[in-house]
Amino acid sequence: xxxxxxxxxxxxxxxxxxxxxxxxxxxxxxxxxxxxxxxxxxxxxxxxxxxxxxxxxxxxxxxxxxxxxxxxxxxxxxxxxxxxxxxxxxxxxxxxxxxxxxxxxxxxxxxxxxxxxxxxxxxxxxxxxxxxxxxxxxxxxxxxxxxxxxxxxxxxxxxxxxxxxxxxxxxxxxxxxxxxxxxxxxxxxxxxxxxxxxxxxxxxxxxxxxxxxxxxxxxxxxxxxxxxxxxxxxxxxxxxxxxxxxxxxxxxxxxxxxxxxxxxxxxxxxxxxxxxxxxxxxxxxxxxxxxxxxxxxxxxxxxxxxxxxxxxxxxxxxxxxxxxxxxxxxxxxxxxxxxxxxxxxxxxxxxxxxxxxxxxxxxxxxxxxxxxxxxxxxxxxxxxxxxxxxxxxxxxxxxxxxxxxxxxxxxxxxxxxxxxxxxxxxxxxxxxxxxxxxxxxxxxxxxxxxxxxxxxxxxxxxxxxxxxxxxxxxxxxxxxxxxxxxxxxxxxxxxxxx
Ligand SMILES: Nc1ncnc2c1ncn2[C@@H]1O[C@H](COP(=O)(O)OP(=O)(O)OP(=O)(O)O)[C@@H](O)[C@H]1O
Ligand SMILES: [Mg+2]
Numbered sequence: 001x002x003x004x005x006x007x008x009x010x011x012x013x014x015x016x017x018x019x020x021x022x023x024x025x026x027x028x029x030x031x032x033x034x035x036x037x038x039x040x041x042x043x044x045x046x047x048x049x050x051x052x053x054x055x056x057x058x059x060x061x062x063x064x065x066x067x068x069x070x071x072x073x074x075x076x077x078x079x080x081x082x083x084x085x086x087x088x089x090x091x092x093x094x095x096x097x098x099x100x101x102x103x104x105x106x107x108x109x110x111x112x113x114x115x116x117x118x119x120x121x122x123x124x125x126x127x128x129x130x131x132x133x134x135x136x137x138x139x140x141x142x143x144x145x146x147x148x149x150x151x152x153x154x155x156x157x158x159x160x161x162x163x164x165x166x167x168x169x170x171x172x173x174x175x176x177x178x179x180x181x182x183x184x185x186x187x188x189x190x191x192x193x194x195x196x197x198x199x200x201x202x203x204x205x206x207x208x209x210x211x212x213x214x215x216x217x218x219x220x221x222x223x224x225x226x227x228x229x230x231x232x233x234x235x236x237x238x239x240x241x242x243x244x245x246x247x248x249x250x251x252x253x254x255x256x257x258x259x260x261x262x263x264x265x266x267x268x269x270x271x272x273x274x275x276x277x278x279x280x281x282x283x284x285x286x287x288x289x290x291x292x293x294x295x296x297x298x299x300x301x302x303x304x305x306x307x308x309x310x311x312x313x314x315x316x317x318x319x320x321x322x323x324x325x326x327x328x329x330x331x332x333x334x335x336x337x338x339x340x341x342x343x344x345x346x347x348x349x350x351x352x353x354x355x356x357x358x359x360x361x362x363x364x365x366x367x368x369x370x371x372x373x374x375x376x377x378x379x380x381x382x383x384x385x386x387x388x389x390x391x392x393x394x395x396x397x398x399x400x401x402x403x404x405x406x407x408x409x410x411x412x413x414x415x416x417x418x419x420x421x422x423x424x425x426x427x428x429x430x431x432x433x434x435x436x437x438x439x440x441x442x443x444x445x446x447x448x449x450x451x452x453x454x455x456x457x458x459x460x461x462x463x464x465x466x467x468x469x470x471x472x473x474x475x476x477x478x479x480x481x482x483x484x485x486x487x488x489x490x491x492x493x494x495x496x497x498x
Contacts, residue, residue, distance in 0.1 A: 016109075019110075021109070022109060022132075023108050023109045027101070031334075031335070032101075032105045033202075034201075034335075035098035035101060035102035038335075040067055040162065041209055042067075042089075042091050043065060043068045043070075043162065045067035047157075048063065048215070048217070049154075049156060050219070051063075051152060051219045052190060052195075052218065052220040057170045059169055059172075060168075061164075061165070062163055062164070063164045064153055064162075065156065067160070067161055069119030070162060071119055071122060072122045074087060075117065075128060084096050092295070094330065095331075097334065100132070101333075106166040107130065107167060107168060111131060112131055112167045113165060113166040114145065114148065114163075115162065115163070115164050116149055116165075118149070127139055127145055155217050170189070174186050179278065179285060180197060180277060182459045182460055189222045190220060190221075190222040195218055195228075196275075196277070197278060199218065200275070200277060200278050201278070204279055205296055205298075207236060208295045217230065217232070235276070237264070238268075238274055238280050239264040245262045245323070246356070248261055248348065248352075250344050250351065251347075252328075252347055257325075259322060259324045259325075260322070263319070263320035264319060265317045265318075266282050266287075279301070283313075283455070284423065284456065285311070286301050287318050288300075288301040288315075288318065292323045293325075295325075297321075307352060307353055307357055308353065309357075309358065313423065315358060318358050324338075326344070329344050330345065373420055373422055373487060376491065377390075377487070378390035385410060385411070388408060388411055389408075390418075393405070394407040398443060400439065402435065402439050404417055404418070404436045405419050405420045406418035407447075410448075415445065416451060417436050418450075419433050420452075420487075421456075422454070424456040425456070425462050426462075430466060433450045433452050437480055437482070441474050448481070449482075450481065451484070452485070453487050453490060454487060458486075
């Protein structure tokens with residue numbers, strides 16, 4: 001006998017560690033912050049202030065809005081219940097997960113958070129105090145908590161709205177830097193670098209929402225410095241020419257909805273001019289389509305996810321956007337992908353693949369495959385140095401039989417080796433160049449320099465490896481001289497001299 005009367009109710013109340021585990025999601029800082037901003041926008045806010053206070057390796061965050069505020073009955077019954085739908089859904093209230101996901105991720109389910117809100121019906125200020133647990137209450141704020149409502153707030157109507165205060169840490173905040181990590185050490189405090197990255201993310205995400213009457217401000221300070229305030233500006237896609245949208249009608253079981261698809265060419269100069277450092281870099285990581293769902297760019301740079309196509313340099317100027325408004329479509333519950341289990345999403349992906357598969361473009365230096373890049377570099381080198389010859393696929397190390405991409409013979413008898421890659425340089429590539437150098441030495445020639453060339457930026461790790469190799473000596477006792485050169489630089493030089 002079980003000792004339990006059947007049928008028996010099953011206990012599904014979550015353990016406290018549920019929130020710690022809920023926080024373990026593959027979400028970066030700005031994605032997590034965006035869930036809170038989505039809620040502010042859904043509540044009809046005009047202005048949103050994001051306050052970030054760095055204190056040693058801790059970060060305190062406030063997201064403040066002048067939206068509708070939350071009814072006390074909703075504080076009690078809905079907003080912290082996983083999956084509960086809102087009483088009045090706003091534009092971006094989709095799953096009933098965002099607020100919980102976001103607080104759990106920021107706080108690791110353990111650190112403090114507070115939610116304060118004021119609405120026109122209940123008036124007064126109400127608070128929910130963290131950490132996340134099954135024992136939270138709606139209460140009245142004490143004097144110091146009341147200060148969260150208006151301190152440092154300058155851009156909001158104070159009569160109605162919501163404040164979410166959450167404690168997180170610098171390690172997590174630094175996830176907002178993405179690929180910028182590669183270009184230097186991680187900051188050990190809150191500084192302009194992370195704020196610039198955040199402004200870029202939010203300027204891309206909220207491009208469809210930000211305008212003269214809808215604004216986001218970031219106010220930030222580290223330790224006891226002075227609070228700085230910066231406005232997030234909408235950042236449009238840097239197209240060469242603004243492309244016209246294609247309407248794609250998706251019908252499933254008699255229901256039809258439209259999505260809009262645009263595709264264009266990246267203007268690299270415009271991207272640099274507009275200060276992009278993370279998005280629209282003209283490389284593999286940033287090629288692809290931005291998906292705008294319910295007025296927010298939720299997924300930038302999709303390629304494989306939409307077309308099943310591997311990233312390739314031939315698509316480096318391929319950019320565009322796909323605008324999906326209809327609530328018949330859905331995303332994953334942490335908004336990191338389109339839900340392929342949704343028949344409208346599945347149909348849309350089918351349409352994109354059959355009708356809009358990107359052509360592996362052929363214009364511009366960056367659209368060339370490795371061999372084309374090699375040809376272009378060889379002819380640029382010859383043009384740049386009159387009376388020189390750039391021999392392609394040159395055999396070296398006659399007894400072993402190895403081929404190097406280019407040997408550039410200069411008029412003074414010196415030579416430079418070129419190894420060309422059409423993707424990011426890997427450690428093995430450096431040793432390939434060492435092998436060519438050794439081969440040349442075995443042929444009784446000594447290259448001046450061996451250059452490794454790529455249209456992708458080189459990581460700090462590879463720079464270290466090159467430095468290490470250059471401290472060593474070849475079979476003739478002379479030091480190796482290997483250097484990385486960006487394809488841009490070589491092709492740029494050619495253009496200037498041409
Ligand atoms: N800043 C806010 N202002 C007003 N209401 C809010 C705010 N933040 C959260 N809410 C309320 O809390 C509810 C729960 O938010 P949560 O983000 O968890 O779910 P959601 O927005 O409905 O769905 P999604 O998972 O798509 O974010 C919302 O539906 C909304 O009613
Ligand atoms: Mg939400």
